[in-house]
Amino acid sequence: MESRILRPTLALYTVLFLLFLYGPMIVLTILSFQSADGGPQFPIREWSVYWYEHLLGFAETSRVSQLPVGDSLLRSIVLAFMTTVVSTVLGVMSAEAFRTRFKGSGPAFYLIILGMMVPGVLVGLGMALLSNTLGIARAWWGTSFVLHVVYTYPFAFLVMLAIFNRFDRTVEEASLSLGVSPAQTFRRVTFPIIFPGVLSAMLFSFTLSYDEFARTLFTAGRDLTLPLAIYGTFSVEIYPNIFAFGVLTTLFSFTLLVIYGLLMKRFTSKASRYSGQEDA
Amino acid sequence: MTALTTDTPSNTHSPAELREKKDRRRAIALLTPGLLWMTLFMVLPMAMVIYVSFWTQTTFSVNSTLTTASWERFLSSATYLGAIWTTLRIWVIVLIATIVVGYPVALFIGLFVRNKTLQTALLVACVIPFWTSFLIRVIAWRPMLGTEGAINVILMKLGIIHEPLTFLLFSEFSVLVGMTQIYCVFMVGPITFMLGRIDISVIEAARDLGASFGTIFRRIILPLSLPGVMVGSIFVSVMVLGEFATAASLSGRKTNLLGNIIVSQVGSLKWAFAAVAGVVLTIIITAVIALALRLVDLRKEM
Numbered sequence: 001m002e003s004r005i006l007r008p009t010l011a012l013y014t015v016l017f018l019l020f021l022y023g024p025m026i027v028l029t030i031l032s033f034q035s036a037d038g039g040p041q042f043p044i045r046e047w048s049v050y051w052y053e054h055l056l057g058f059a060e061t062s063r064v065s066q067l068p069v070g071d072s073l074l075r076s077i078v079l080a081f082m083t084t085v086v087s088t089v090l091g092v093m094s095a096e097a098f099r100t101r102f103k104g105s106g107p108a109f110y111l112i113i114l115g116m117m118v119p120g121v122l123v124g125l126g127m128a129l130l131s132n133t134l135g136i137a138r139a140w141w142g143t144s145f146v147l148h149v150v151y152t153y154p155f156a157f158l159v160m161l162a163i164f165n166r167f168d169r170t171v172e173e174a175s176l177s178l179g180v181s182p183a184q185t186f187r188r189v190t191f192p193i194i195f196p197g198v199l200s201a202m203l204f205s206f207t208l209s210y211d212e213f214a215r216t217l218f219t220a221g222r223d224l225t226l227p228l229a230i231y232g233t234f235s236v237e238i239y240p241n242i243f244a245f246g247v248l249t250t251l252f253s254f255t256l257l258v259i260y261g262l263l264m265k266r267f268t269s270k271a272s273r274y275s276g277q278e279d280a
Numbered sequence: 281m282t283a284l285t286t287d288t289p290s291n292t293h294s295p296a297e298l299r300e301k302k303d304r305r306r307a308i309a310l311l312t313p314g315l316l317w318m319t320l321f322m323v324l325p326m327a328m329v330i331y332v333s334f335w336t337q338t339t340f341s342v343n344s345t346l347t348t349a350s351w352e353r354f355l356s357s358a359t360y361l362g363a364i365w366t367t368l369r370i371w372v373i374v375l376i377a378t379i380v381v382g383y384p385v386a387l388f389i390g391l392f393v394r395n396k397t398l399q400t401a402l403l404v405a406c407v408i409p410f411w412t413s414f415l416i417r418v419i420a421w422r423p424m425l426g427t428e429g430a431i432n433v434i435l436m437k438l439g440i441i442h443e444p445l446t447f448l449l450f451s452e453f454s455v456l457v458g459m460t461q462i463y464c465v466f467m468v469g470p471i472t473f474m475l476g477r478i479d480i481s482v483i484e485a486a487r488d489l490g491a492s493f494g495t496i497f498r499r500i501i502l503p504l505s506l507p508g509v510m511v512g513s514i515f516v517s518v519m520v521l522g523e524f525a526t527a528a529s530l531s532g533r534k535t536n537l538l539g540n541i542i543v544s545q546v547g548s549l550k551w552a553f554a555a556v557a558g559v560v561l562t563i564i565i566t567a568v569i570a571l572a573l574r575l576v577d578l579r580k581e582m
Contacts, residue, residue: 024461
């Protein structure tokens with residue numbers, strides 16, 4: 001049986017693949033504990049948390065200028081939050097519309113999907129040109145924000161579409177025929193069923209926007225978002241403070257993921273408790 | 281029900297038709313904000329890029345006198361034409377690399393791992409790196425590939441090489457490696473999804489009838505996984521073609537993609553040239569997506 005050779009080979013290959021995926025981050029994490037006089041490469045002169053202190057502004061004055069993390073982090077979080085709210089609302093509305101077959105649904109579908117396909121550098125350029133011509137000042141909460149929604153709304157839409165595809169319509173119809181108003185039906189019947197999807201759509205939108213960079217580059221104006229602050233260091237020499245920063249943002253993302261997981265778990269266990277009551 | 285009423289001679293006030301009309305109106309009302317958003321903030325900017333590519337470029341500004349001067353300069357410049365060639369070359373190599381690297385992984389996770397928990401765990405393990413900022417993932421290749429980087433240090437310790445390999449970083453090689461690592465998960469995901477949907481009894485039937493694994497792979501697994509390869513290819517293609525950050529960070533300015541041209545032209549306020557490069561990039565991406573969509577119906581696969 002070839003499967004006896006094939007399975008271990010593929011398993012080994014997958015392990016190597018994961019090493020390929022994680023290798024750079026592991027090296028980066030190790031080097032983030034470089035000492036103050038060490039560079040962004042091996043060997044580690046001495047283990048220290050100097051670059052973390054440096055990043056957070058606790059280090060004494062040094063040859064390396066501090067990363068502009070504070071303000072840009074705040075801007076990125078606010079921007080991601082705005083994007084999440086708008087794209088999730090748009091995504092739910094559009095996916096709800098697609099539950100009924102209607103003429104022109106094909107082009108409408110592709111117009112929405114195009115948003116995640118168009119390269120950020122192109123829409124960014126277009127938006128910069130447009131704002132120049134119309135005399136609108138470029139700002140992260142304006143020109144960048146609308147582009148972030150163009151990018152994340154298709155993701156939210158697709159997630160919700162997948163949820164609605166598995167949705168039993170008769171539950172809603174039962175509620176409506178029992179005389180419950182459409183608004184009440186949405187709040188009491190539809191929303192609880194689609195809530196896990198909404199949560200996933202929000203998670204998608206938030207992380208995509210938080211990390212989005214190509215769409216922001218030409219449209220953010222004077223104030224930098226977090227990815228722009230990192231990009232700014234690309235042109236100059238890099239120091240281990242950017243590695244320390246990479247480790248911290250990853251931890252931040254994991255915190256978000258854990259919150260998402262807990263919300264999901266809490267919600268699904270609540271839902272199963274209700275169905276349990278029905279059984280009793 | 282609906283089929284029945286549409287078959288009968290048309291009666292404009294039939295309840296089914298009324299309901300259909302109401303549904304349609306509701307769908308359009310729900311869709312309008314989204315479509316309006318996309319038109320204003322995606323279609324309009326893209327139209328603007330095309331329009332500005334015909335504007336007149338002066339030293340530090342553009343004016344709306346129409347001309348094809350920017351186009352002529354772009355198409356007669358070896359640098360810009362070279363950028364088109366580099367973009368296409370890197371796209372093809374990365375696309376093939378992601379398929380070659382990703383397919384066996386997808387095969388293992390989607391078909392060979394039958395334990396649902398392990399399957400999910402492996403997929404999650406593939407996605408976790410995405411929780412690090414994209415730019416950080418790019419920059420993480422520098423301490424990996426540099427002359428004093430991890431790979432050179434390990435190879436020298438093992439005594440395989442005596443001089444550090446210099447082609448690893450700040451070359452086209454590092455761009456290719458970086459892009460393959462960053463984008464190959466977008467290939468693994470869709471293929472795994474398609475492979476996971478294969479009914480295992482089909483494969484067992486083929487095996488019982490005496491087919492070798494090679495035959496099973498060629499006749500069953502590969503054809504059924506092709507839509508996944510196509511969807512993954514679309515993802516990887518649009519992302520690689522619009523790339524510039526990886527090349528900017530890892531190539532040491534040696535690799536100039538169309539995206540890099542756009543960024544550098546905007547940096548020196550050459551808006552019209554940037555727009556020309558943008559239109560060229562749009563044409564390439566449109567051609568690639570159109571080709572891919574001829575081969576696969578995206579809406580059905582989702």
